[in-house]
Amino acid sequence: MDSGFLNLIDPTDEVMADRGFPIQSDLVMRQAKLIIPPPGQGSEQMTKENVLKTKAVANVRIHVERAIGRIKCFQILKNTLPITLVPLANEIFTICSAVSNLQPPLVK
Incomplete structure (x- = not known):
């Protein structure tokens, strides 16, 4: 919020x-x-519908993690941000994200 x-x-x-x-x-x-993801069933077996939904969420999640990994490759984001750059943190992240979007697609 x-x-x-x-x-x-x-x-x-x-x-x-x-x-x-x-x-x-x-x-x-x-x-x-x-x-x-659907809630776990404890020791019970998941329903076929919940298994399919869990797989679908996991498949999308993989691509999200790959996109985050691309952004983390930028040297400026690998280290602690100097206090003098904190006011520019949003702009730095936006530029790193935009440049990573110019790379080849994650999904073929």
């Missing part, structure tokens, strides 16, 4: 999160959808 992230959500957006993020009601108010 304090970060302003929810203000960036548009209607019909889908937000992927881990279980335990209590943002479902906030997303519904913005007409967006929360995508989370």
